[in-house]
Amino acid sequence: MILTDSLRKAYRFFPQKSAIVCGNRRWTYGEFFHRLSAFSFYLLTARGIKKGDRVAILHPNCHYYLESYYAIAMIGAIAVPLNYRLSAAELTFILNDAGARILIADPRFAGIVAQIRDNISTLEKIIWTGKTTDGLPGLGSDESYEKIASRPDEASIDIDLEENDIAQIYYTSGTTGRPKGVILTHKNVATHALGTIAELQLTDRDVWLHGAPMFHLADAWASWAITWVGGTHVMIGDFDPPAVLSAIEQQRVTLTNLIPTMLNMLINYPHVKDYNFGSLRVLLSGGAPIAPEVVRRIVETFGCDYIQTYGMTETCPYLTFSILKQHLRTLPPEEQLRFKSKTGREFIAVELKVVTDEGHEIKKDEKEVGEIIVRGDIVTPGYWKLPEETAKALKDGWLYTGDMAVIDNEGYLTIVDRKKDMIVTGGENVYSTEVENTLYQHPAVFECAVVGIPDEKWGEAVHAVVVLKPGMNATEQELIHFCKERIARYKSPKSIEFMAELPKTGSGKIEKKKLRGKYWPDALKKI
Numbered sequence: 001m002i003l004t005d006s007l008r009k010a011y012r013f014f015p016q017k018s019a020i021v022c023g024n025r026r027w028t029y030g031e032f033f034h035r036l037s038a039f040s041f042y043l044l045t046a047r048g049i050k051k052g053d054r055v056a057i058l059h060p061n062c063h064y065y066l067e068s069y070y071a072i073a074m075i076g077a078i079a080v081p082l083n084y085r086l087s088a089a090e091l092t093f094i095l096n097d098a099g100a101r102i103l104i105a106d107p108r109f110a111g112i113v114a115q116i117r118d119n120i121s122t123l124e125k126i127i128w129t130g131k132t133t134d135g136l137p138g139l140g141s142d143e144s145y146e147k148i149a150s151r152p153d154e155a156s157i158d159i160d161l162e163e164n165d166i167a168q169i170y171y172t173s174g175t176t177g178r179p180k181g182v183i184l185t186h187k188n189v190a191t192h193a194l195g196t197i198a199e200l201q202l203t204d205r206d207v208w209l210h211g212a213p214m215f216h217l218a219d220a221w222a223s224w225a226i227t228w229v230g231g232t233h234v235m236i237g238d239f240d241p242p243a244v245l246s247a248i249e250q251q252r253v254t255l256t257n258l259i260p261t262m263l264n265m266l267i268n269y270p271h272v273k274d275y276n277f278g279s280l281r282v283l284l285s286g287g288a289p290i291a292p293e294v295v296r297r298i299v300e301t302f303g304c305d306y307i308q309t310y311g312m313t314e315t316c317p318y319l320t321f322s323i324l325k326q327h328l329r330t331l332p333p334e335e336q337l338r339f340k341s342k343t344g345r346e347f348i349a350v351e352l353k354v355v356t357d358e359g360h361e362i363k364k365d366e367k368e369v370g371e372i373i374v375r376g377d378i379v380t381p382g383y384w385k386l387p388e389e390t391a392k393a394l395k396d397g398w399l400y401t402g403d404m405a406v407i408d409n410e411g412y413l414t415i416v417d418r419k420k421d422m423i424v425t426g427g428e429n430v431y432s433t434e435v436e437n438t439l440y441q442h443p444a445v446f447e448c449a450v451v452g453i454p455d456e457k458w459g460e461a462v463h464a465v466v467v468l469k470p471g472m473n474a475t476e477q478e479l480i481h482f483c484k485e486r487i488a489r490y491k492s493p494k495s496i497e498f499m500a501e502l503p504k505t506g507s508g509k510i511e512k513k514k515l516r517g518k519y520w521p522d523a524l525k526k527i
Contacts, residue, residue, distance in 0.1 A: 001190035051076030181384030195349030259427030320344030423452035
């Protein structure tokens with residue numbers, strides 16, 4: 001299965017149907033196909049982008065993003081979506097590691113692009129979206145996406161693609177302090193798309209709201225699945241409650257996936273009851289923990305079904321859905337809500353187990369804790385240029401997720417801890433080691449440990465515990481500012497406490513479990 005087959009099918013079946021709504025502009029599937037065909041032809045002929053070359057995207061949600069995803073795939077190149085919240089240093093590392101030849105960018109990022117472009121050894125050209133590149137200082141030699149995409153089709157493109165060819169590389173924060181590029185093949189992403197079509201019963205009647213960032217797989221998977229069935233894509237550039245609520249009402253949105261912080265902002269928006277949500281059939285949530293009470297308010301506010309999800313970049317992303325089995329739908333509302341708030345049962349496109357350190361499946365008693373492992377056609381073949389990291393994660397065909405969970409007798413999981421100390425804040429993954437490595441660069445820091453603590457707005461907040469060197473001083477705000485200058489703001493600590501010494505295990509390792517205990521006492525009891 002090749003990803004671009006999904007668009008060709010939609011183009012054949014629905015050429016005059018509305019494909020994309022972005023602001024006050026609309027495109028049919030016919031127009032969508034011709035625009036990205038012109039752009040892919042330019043990449044192939046004018047820029048010499050070949051099968052396997054990397055093309056990066058630095059952009060907020062927009063029709064340009066969807067077109068770029070497909071245009072890059074059409075010629076067998078590899079898309080490298082970039083988190084625009086990253087620092088200049090982080091973006092520089094990723095672009096160099098990927099060996100990106102082309103960067104497709106929104107003019108709003110002209111400042112950071114100007115900082116990094118000369119430090120990317122492989123970067124040949126920047127293609128700016130929007131109607132013109134005028135007014136971008138010193139960037140006159142770059143290209144205009146709009147001028148390229150507006151050209152008539154010059155020739156058909158026929159690239160020999162195979163399902164195991166790499167389609168995308170998504171960079172995630174690494175436990176070693178450096179980002180890791182997750183490889184996803186055409187087969188990975190296409191299989192996942194078909195699985196979501198089956199699970200969510202997607203059809204050409206569906207209207208999907210791209211509200212979560214398209215550089216993140218919490219939303220990006222829908223680029224392929226919604227297109228495959230001929231549904232409509234509605235774009236929201238920057239998340240803003242009234243804009244999202246208006247789009248749901250005006251564009252008759254039927255479903256979307258948002259991270260809990262976004263949903264929490266929506267249900268707490270003062271004028272939320274002024275909108276009509278009659279078109280919504282289901283809301284999905286994933287990417288961070290969510291409280292059952294929040295789920296209750298979501299269902300009450302929007303009057304539609306709710307599905308909790310769990311996944312990883314390494315799996316395209318979904319691994320579970322809290323879709324109720326038919327017999328569970330006969331339970332009282334409170335019991336149904338309890339199941340809907342769980343992590344969920346395994347996704348149709350993957351095989352999932354929860355195992356002990358010895359490899360035995362845990363009891364389905366919601367007490368015994370094990371690690372989630374998975375295998376199947378949606379699982380990454382590995383990490384870009386990191387064979388050792390690949391070998392650590394993939395063992396005997398199984399991906400070890402590092403996430404710890406319990407499971408009930410119906411097969412529904414509940415995640416209770418993160419084995420690798422990953423912090424999920426506002427839907428973004430933050431690894432404690434990366435933050436600690438940054439803090440250790442400060443001359444006054446002797447020891448530090450970073451943990452996630454509960455936060456009403458973000459789900460989890462990054463919290464650092466620091467021991468200063470004797471005779472040296474540093475304030476909380478000073479250390480937070482120090483981190484923000486070196487890593488993305490969302491990765492930087494929201495709070496810092498100072499201690500005379502950190503708790504240690506018998507072997508001398510810092511015992512993070514004790515540090516987390518005062519903030520997550522219930523979670524500690526389960527482990």
